Amino acid sequence: MGTSRVSKTVAEKLEVIAWNETHGDGIPARALKHFRDERGWIMSGSQIRQWWKKREQVR
Template sequence: MATKRVSKNNLEKREVVEWIEGTGGGVPTRALKNFQWEREWKVLGAQIRYWWRNRVAITKSPALQLRVTGEGGHPRFGEVEDVLFDQILFLRAKKKKISRQWIQASAHELAHAELDEDDFSASDMWLAHFMDRYGLSLRRTTNLTKLSDDELTARAVHFLAYLS
């Protein structure tokens, strides 16, 4: 049965990088024997070479963190999203209503106009992630003073029926 890989924090990765720089003579493959066999770490040679290539980021990131900061996926259309977010803030400042459909249509137009991207679809999943990335939410108007008396009493009756 294959042994399970164990995650290493940045402190342990730094230890490997420092060993390569010092004792290893700048050759990352020499660290495999030291850390895998002598120290019995469950680590692959590919991992050690990856840590060596990213040694600058590893030394700059917090010691007890497992991942390097700034790594990971980034939005494909970042500049379109930035322009769209600015438009949304501008319209919200003017007290204009913004809907999910408007955001999708505007994003599609911006991607086509700015980047000549025809394959950008502005799907519901993209919209949900966009709103999550920028901390946007669309809320219903809950001001009950705008409702008529008949509507208010009907809602109150339905709510009391729900409670009982």
């Protein structure tokens, strides 16, 4: 059986980082709630924390 993992594009990662800077006050858990609940994205909190931690490299 194949894996169900779908990686996010750099544009999507940048969208999460930008949202976290403007609306989330730099708290990754707020971005998780927004993108998971309101946008229907399938992602984990650890993904967002990783992107936030490495946001300068992602840009």
